[in-house]
Every structure is written in C-alpha cells, then in structure tokens.
Amino acid sequence: MKLLVTDNEIVQGSMLGGAIDVERLRQCVLDAQVTRLEELLGQELFEFFQDTETPSGLYATLLTDYIKPFLIKQSELEYLKIGAFNIANNGIFLQAPQNTQAITDKNISLLIAQARSKADMFADRMVRWLCKKQLPEYIRNSDNIVNYQKNSIGSWFIPKHYNIKEYEEFYPTKRNEAYNPECE
Numbered sequence: 176m177k178l179l180v181t182d183n184e185i186v187q188g189s190m191l192g193g194a195i196d197v198e199r200l201r202q203c204v205l206d207a208q209v210t211r212l213e214e215l216l217g218q219e220l221f222e223f224f225q226d227t228e229t230p231s232g233l234y235a236t237l238l239t240d241y242i243k244p245f246l247i248k249q250s251e252l253e254y255l256k257i258g259a260f261n262i263a264n265n266g267i268f269l270q271a272p273q274n275t276q277a278i279t280d281k282n283i284s285l286l287i288a289q290a291r292s293k294a295d296m297f298a299d300r301m302v303r304w305l306c307k308k309q310l311p312e313y314i315r316n317s318d319n320i321v322n323y324q325k326n327s328i329g330s331w332f333i334p335k336h337y338n339i340k341e342y343e344e345f346y347p348t349k350r351n352e353a354y355n356p357e358c359e
Contacts, residue, residue, distance in 0.1 A: 203253035241301035
C-alpha cells in the first residue's frame with residue numbers, strides 16, 4: 176500500500192521527533208490510512224489516491240490541504256498509543272532509556288486525547304470540503320466494501336432515517352452549525 180504522507184512530513188508537522196523508529200511510524204501511517212482515511216474518503220476515492228502518482232486540480236488540493244494534515248495528526252495519534260512499547264521474541268515491554276522517567280498513564284491519556292481532538296478536527300474539515308466540492312468518487316453510491324461515513328456527529332453514527340433537525344432542537348451544539356444538508 177502506498178503511503179500518502181512521508182516520514183519527514185509527519186516529523187515536521189507533529190510533536191514526534193526525528194529519532195523515532197521509522198518502521199513503527201510507517202505502520203502507524205498505514206493504520207491511519209486503513210482505519211480512518213479510507214472510511215472518510217470511501218473505497219473508490221481512497222483507491223484513486225493509491226493508484227494516482229501526481230493528482231491534479233481538486234484532487235491535488237484535497238491531498239495537500241486536507242489528507243496530509245489529517246494523516247499527520249492521525250499517525251501521531253496512532254504512534255502515541257504504541258510508541259512506548261516494544262514487542263520482541265522475549266515479550267512485550269516498556270522502553271525506558273537511562274536517565275529518563277516514564278510519564279504517567281494520566282499524562283499519556285491527555286496527549287492521546289489532544290492528538291485525537293486535532294485529528295478529528297482535520298477529518299471534519301476534510302469531510303466538509305468534500306461535501307462542498309462534490310467529487311464524483313466521493314458522492315457516488317457503489318457496492319464498495321468501505322463506503323464513506325457521512326451521517327455522523329462527532330463519533331456518533333446517525334442513520335439516514337434519523338431526523339437531524341429534531342436532534343438539533345433537543346441538543347443544540349456549536350458542531351451542528353457546521354452541518355451541511357447538501358452533503359446527504
């Protein structure tokens with residue numbers, strides 16, 4: 176599978192340092208692409224980026240301005256979840272270099288929550304842009320294994336038969352102001 180973001184782009188755009196294990200970082204990028212990006216784009220648009228060397232026009236804008244920032248933050252989140260652990264033949268253990276102190280579970284949870292918040296923000300921006308631009312690979316209904324997820328508020332899935340206006344009346348939030356009915 177082709178990585179849509181480079182190691183250097185992740186290091187420059189995140190709090191991850193350049194001295195981290197590149198193989199583990201790449202695995203986190205792959206996880207981010209398969210578990211979140213493909214779900215956001217849908218299989219057809221995701222495969223377009225896998226098959227295209229240099230996208231142009233709106234596709235280049237999508238890749239540069241939306242997909243890469245999202246993948247940087249989502250990959251950072253994935254790395255924060257596993258970065259402290261080492262899996263080898265003799266088991267799973269926590270790495271702790273000399274003259275260092277491991278951070279507490281509470282602190283790592285805070286870092287993960289902040290990274291998740293940023294990744295979700297970039298995902299939301301990308302989906303709003305996709306709804307506005309109506310790329311054919313994004314809006315097309317198909318028999319894909321992974322179709323894009325558009326009926327959601329936060330991490331909650333809203334079925335198509337659910338009336339979003341009733342939801343907004345009972346639970347007014349700032350997030351609902353960004354709801355775009357053209358994207359249904």
